[in-house]
Amino acid sequence: MESIEQIIHQAINQPIVQAGYEIVAVEYNKPTSTLTIFVDKEGGGISLDDCETVNHLVDPLLETLDPTHGKPYTLNVSSPGLDRHLKTQRDFERNYGREVEIKLKKQYKKKYNLVAMLLCKTEQTLSVQIGEQTVDFAMEEVQFVHPAIKFGR
Numbered sequence: 001m002e003s004i005e006q007i008i009h010q011a012i013n014q015p016i017v018q019a020g021y022e023i024v025a026v027e028y029n030k031p032t033s034t035l036t037i038f039v040d041k042e043g044g045g046i047s048l049d050d051c052e053t054v055n056h057l058v059d060p061l062l063e064t065l066d067p068t069h070g071k072p073y074t075l076n077v078s079s080p081g082l083d084r085h086l087k088t089q090r091d092f093e094r095n096y097g098r099e100v101e102i103k104l105k106k107q108y109k110k111k112y113n114l115v116a117m118l119l120c121k122t123e124q125t126l127s128v129q130i131g132e133q134t135v136d137f138a139m140e141e142v143q144f145v146h147p148a149i150k151f152g153r
Contacts, residue, residue, distance in 0.1 A: 004028045004067050008035070011065050012058045019057055021050070024080040025087060033073040035062075038080040046079035085144045092121035092145075099148035102128065105141050115148050 002010075005026040016023055016039065024038040039046060039054050055077045062075065086092050086100070095118050102114045116128035116135070126137045126145065 008037075008062070008065070008067050011067075012037070012061050015057055015061065016054060019053065021046075021054055022090070024084065024091070028067075028073075033068070033071065034076060035067070035073050036076040036078055038078050038084070040080055051077040051079070083146050083149055085146045086121075089121065092118065095147055096120065099150075100128070100145050101148045102126070102137070102145050103143040104137065105143050108135070108137070118145070 005028055008028070009023055009026045013023055021039045021041050024040050025036075027036045027038070028034070029036075037054065037058065039050070041050065055075065058077070059075060084091075086095060098118055099115055100118045102116060104112050104114065106112075108114065114128075114130065116130045118126075119129055119134065120127040121139075124139055126139055126142055128135055128137070
């Protein structure tokens with residue numbers, strides 16, 4: 001059985017893509033009745049105007065879909081943020097050659113958290129460069145990956 005997030009994603013994905021955006025994630029928080037759609041666009045950077053555009057695009061679709069079966073909910077459209085977790089293959093591909101922070105489920109050289117250069121990601125493996133060494137992690141060992149954020153001086 002599909003989750004409410006999967007149903008919503010399928011229903012709104014094509015119009016969002018046609019408008020020049022992509023869905024990064026759909027999250028429904030049942031206790032607060034909040035539906036959040038995280039979007040991005042090629043080149044990155046989602047503005048408040050972009051969020052408003054997507055909101056106006058998906059609101060009538062969701063009214064027709066009625067994903068909460070008549071229960072009221074709050075719709076939020078948001079940027080995924082600079083430090084968002086990389087989830088889709090496209091997220092990973094956009095970050096090849098960049099530094100990422102990795103949280104592991106098991107220690108690697110006595111560490112759970114690593115900063116490394118992202119080389120490649122397949123369904124089974126995450127390849128990174130740590131110093132001069134290429135290291136492969138099984139995706140099942142990886143809790144999450146997100147871009148490393150460095151603040152200038």
